Amino acid sequence: MAEAAKLLEKKKLDKEDLRILMGIEIGMKRSKYVTVNNIKFYSRNPIEETLYRLKKVHKLDLIVRDSSKNDIAYTLNSIGYDVLGLHTLVEREIINQLGPMIGKGKESDVYGCMDDNENIYALKIYRMGRTSFKNIKMLRSFLGNRKHLSWLYVNRLAAKKEFDALSKIYELKVDTPKPIGLNRHMIVMSYLRGKELAYYQNLKNPSKIFNKIIKQTKVIYQKANMIHGDLGEFNIVVDNKGNILIIDWLQWIPSDHPNAKSILERDIENVCNFFQKKYHIESNPVEIIQSFKKK
Ligand SMILES: Nc1ncnc2c1ncn2[C@@H]1O[C@H](COP(=O)(O)OP(=O)(O)O)[C@@H](O)[C@H]1O
Numbered sequence: 188m189a190e191a192a193k194l195l196e197k198k199k200l201d202k203e204d205l206r207i208l209m210g211i212e213i214g215m216k217r218s219k220y221v222t223v224n225n226i227k228f229y230s231r232n233p234i235e236e237t238l239y240r241l242k243k244v245h246k247l248d249l250i251v252r253d254s255s256k257n258d259i260a261y262t263l264n265s266i267g268y269d270v271l272g273l274h275t276l277v278e279r280e281i282i283n284q285l286g287p288m289i290g291k292g293k294e295s296d297v298y299g300c301m302d303d304n305e306n307i308y309a310l311k312i313y314r315m316g317r318t319s320f321k322n323i324k325m326l327r328s329f330l331g332n333r334k335h336l337s338w339l340y341v342n343r344l345a346a347k348k349e350f351d352a353l354s355k356i357y358e359l360k361v362d363t364p365k366p367i368g369l370n371r372h373m374i375v376m377s378y379l380r381g382k383e384l385a386y387y388q389n390l391k392n393p394s395k396i397f398n399k400i401i402k403q404t405k406v407i408y409q410k411a412n413m414i415h416g417d418l419g420e421f422n423i424v425v426d427n428k429g430n431i432l433i434i435d436w437l438q439w440i441p442s443d444h445p446n447a448k449s450i451l452e453r454d455i456e457n458v459c460n461f462f463q464k465k466y467h468i469e470s471n472p473v474e475i476i477q478s479f480k481k482k
Pocket residue numbers: 289290291292293294295296297309311364376377378379380381382383421422424432434435436
């Protein structure tokens with residue numbers, strides 16, 4: 188990601204280079220590698236321009252060449268795709284600067300970033316397929332019967348799914364990230380300067396935070412019919428003042444999902460167990476869940 192930001196910052200790429208990358212992106216819907224002819228077609232460039240630009244972006248390490256076939260063909264690598272997403276977010280004036288990495292999950296990288304008015308946001312970039320395909324099964328229902336499953340498409344879909352979830356929940360005025368922008372595999376959202384609940388040695392007011400988490404989970408369940416699905420000390424960011432942010436909504440499920448009961452139980456038990464073990468806060472998950480079902 189830093190590579191992509193650097194290339195854009197140093198203005199190493201022209202509009203025509205980006206057009207070539209977008210041409211490959213379009214072709215990758217159908218197959219991993221896209222032939223030069225198709226790249227020419229999708230980017231609507233003459234052949235000389237296409238060849239020249241391909242050589243340039245290849246040298247910049249944004250695309251990978253398939254040398255196993257007679258027809259020369261290319262595919263975007265993750266830096267090439269980052270360039271496209273980042274460029275669009277900057278062009279739309281959603282952000283203008285990338286900051287340091289603030290988190291790294293199994294399926295994403297998260298960076299700080301800034302807009303023109305120096306507002307700081309979090310930028311989450313999906314990297315599914317990098318180490319695990321854990322969530323791909325879950326996305327299957329959205330992917331349909333596509334024969335060719337592009338990592339590009341999977342990550343774009345994941346970002347959209349989380350962004351839509353954030354948009355839905357944000358209306359409830361609870362402590363979840365405010366969705367700011369979406370492009371390709373990237374989400375821009377509000378940022379809470381803090382750290383995951385798990386990494387606090389000692390919280391000042393743990394029972395207040397515990398109650399806040401349970402209360403908000405309940406509001407989200409009752410008003411949006413949504414269950415987080417991976418709630419726990421790693422997906423709750425807390426700052427020094429005791430503000431919280433419940434993050435990481437990709438795997439959310441609706442409350443009428445066939446597994447809703449057990450997933451809600453797991454979410455609540457995770458939170459209760461964490462606060463019981465670390466802060467000796469006693470609670471009754473069964474009663475909490477019962478209270479969820481009464482409006
Ligand atoms: N909006 C945010 N504000 C502050 N930190 C965030 C935010 N979103 C993500 N992070 C940080 O990035 C890490 C990974 O983000 P997360 O959404 O949980 O991704 P993953 O699905 O990879 O676990 C989090 O554990 C947290 O440290």
